[in-house]
Every structure is written in C-alpha cells, then in structure tokens.
Amino acid sequence: MKVFFETLGCPKNFYDTENAEGILEADGFEICDAPEEADFVVVNTCGFINDAKTESIERIFEMAQVKRDDAKLVVSGCLSKRYAKELFEEMPEADAFVGVNEYEKLPEILRWLSENPGERKVLCENGYDEILKPMPRKLGENPYTATLKIAEGCDNVCAYCIIPFIRGGYRSKRMEDVVAEAESLAEAGCRELILIAQDVTCYGLDLYGEYSLDKLLRKLCRIDGIRWIRLMYCYDDRITDELIETIASEDKICNYLDIPIQHASDAVLSAMNRRSNKADLIAKLEKIRNAIPDIRIRTTLITGFPGETEEDHEELLEFVEEQKFARLGVFAYSMEEGTLAGEMENQVDEDIKARRLDEIMRTQLEISLENNRSLIGQVIFTSDRELKPGDIVNVKISDAFDYDLTGEVC
Helix, strand or coil: CEEEEEEEHHHHHHHHHHHHHHHHCCCCCCECCCCHCEEEEEECCCCHHHEEEEEHHHHHHHEEEEEEEEEEEEEEEEEHHHHHHHHHCCCCCCEEEEEECCCCHHHHHHHHHHHHHCCCCEEEECCCCCCCCCCCCCCCCCCCCEEEEEEECCCCCCCCCCHHHHHHCCEEEEEHHHHHHHHHHHHHHCEEEEEEECCCCCCCHHHCCCCCHHHHHHHHCCCCCCCCEECCCHHHHHHHHHHHHHHHHCCEEEEEECCCCCCHHHHHHCCCCCCCCCHHHHHHHHHHHHHHHEEEEEEEECCCCCCCCCHHHHHHHCCCCCCCCCCCEEEEEECCCCCCCCHCCCCCHHHHHHHHHHHHHHHHHHHHHHHCCCCCCEECCCCCCCCCCCCCCCCCEEEEECCEEEEEEE
C-alpha cells in the first residue's frame, strides 16, 4: 500500500514526517511522491497560530480534491491534536485524525481504515513516553543537511504559546541515542547537522539533572563526516558559560545561534511570562559576542502583544537598531484560545500590529544590508574537495543585497 505525506509548519514537523515514513516503510508500506498515486494521503499539519491553521485547513481540502476517490485521507500533527473533535465533526472529507504522539501507531491505523471502509477514527492521546526514544527515519535523496530532534515538548509557560498543550512536557532523547542517530546520518552523507527541539538549551535537564547541551555537542563533534553543527531554538537564560565555551572552541559548531527573544520591553516580557528582562538579554548577548566575535545571531520577535504600548514598541525598535541581529523575523501576535494571553484585556488592534511589524522589518532591512555588505570580499565556506552535490566549498562574496548574497567559487 502506498502513502503520500504533505507536511506543513516548522522543521520539527518535517522531522516527524520522516519518522512516520520510516515507521511505515519498516512495516511494509511504500512512500510515494504524488497524492494521486497513494492509497493513503497524510497531511501533517501546523496549528501554532491562526495563519498556520488556515493554511493547514486549506491544504487538507486541497488533498481531498486531488486524491483518488478510494484513497483514505489522514490528518496528523499539531492542528489535529489541538482540534481533533471539532475537525472530526466538521471535516467529513478526512477519514482519521492522529496527534503528534501516535506516529508509531500509523501502520495499525492505516490497516484499520483499509479493513473498515466507511469508518472513521480519532487517535489523539494525551499520554506520551517520559523519555524521547529513537524511531526509524526515512531520509530524502540528498541528506547533506539534516535536522536531528534532541528533545520534544516544553515546560515553559509562555503566555502566548499553546505548544506545551499540543506536544506535552519536555523530555530529552538519551545522549547515546542522539549520537547513534547522528552517526547514521553521517554515514548517509550528512555534512551539516541541525539540532532542533522546542528549546535545545534545556537538553538533558530531565535525564541528567543539569543542562547538558555542551556535553552532547562535544560528542557530536567527534563524529567523522559531520562538518557543521547548527543550533536552533536557544533560550537566552539557558545559554550557559559552558555552552558558550564549547561553541567558541569547537570548529565544527557554526558560529550561529537562533535565540527567539520575543521582545525587549520589561513590561511586555513580564506579561509574556518570559524569564529574562532587557538587562538580562543585553548582558547575555554581550557575553556571547565577546566570547565569539564573529557570531551570527538570529532572533524572532512578537509585536502587538496584549497591552503593548507605543513606548514598548519604540523600545523594541531601539533595541533592534542597537543589537544589529544578523537575521530577524517578526510575528504579529495571534490570539490563541487556551493560552494565558488569549484571555488578556487590552488586545492590540490588527492595523496597529501590522504597522508595528512593518516598522520593525524596515529597520531590520537596513541592518541586514549593512551586515551583508560587511561580508563582501570574505571567504565564508571551506572545502578542499571537488564540486559535487553535498560538498562544502570556498565562496568569495562579490555583492550584497537586503537579504541575499552573491559570490564566486574560489
């Protein structure tokens, strides 16, 4: 039986799809590249904010139209977990709804659908394994860059976020299992390893009683074949001195950090239930840059959070101008049911959110151009191998634009 996956959302969702495909292949199913060929079409959805929910719903209906009449349609992922009962009632086009912790049961679910024509199923359980265990995984044809999920879930209670409800509490993958998966990725041709989790900097606290990302990184740096290691989703207050020293001293770890700080106004940060204040953020960013002078820091912000004033917004703009982040993205606050912020008064008007978002991005546009121009004439990649897919090569930057660079292979 053939299965097609349509995946939306963040890298964690795409990683889940690769696990699901690996589980199904190990059970005798065939993964195909076109929904028209499939006996089962699985849409792995995102349900984080309103725009993502809308896109997921639209894609479900699109897949319902293009699949064969006799093929089954399965909805999985965050949207399914969050709204399974409502979707089951309002979306008869779908035959089953599966949450984020049920991918191991997909072979059983698909066979049940095949053996029970006309029947529908919901499987979105609240329970999950306390320790994140390894699963089979199907890689793409060119796995030169690959993600590796080192933990699942989240214990933070950020006021705007529904993720702890969707994905459960934080649980780390055992260090030996992470290393084994990284070794298998290297054998498959991976050169750049991207570590992901809801918060990679919390890694190991549940298993080993201390933040252990630095120890994990040193083990991963010993793996032959892996040339770059990149960190995504780092919480500033959990970036320890040991982690900074590890990044600074290990050549394989990219001098790049993704730190979603969300805001710079103490009043807004407090309302968001973030643990840091502006002074903390400035001190941590300064410490990182002093230890790793050529570090590139990426961040994300939320504008228009409930109660955000013009003074808060101006403070955030000033912070962006001062910090000159290498990359910056901004989300307009999305009011989500089930979150603390969704119940707050002083919701900000949508037009004001849009205007503030535009002002931040216009500010960052100038910073990005300045940052990119500073790279002209520099070599930013290294390799001594002949050019072929997956190689890392020397490139000399010849021109810079707002968000793009052009260069020539040296």
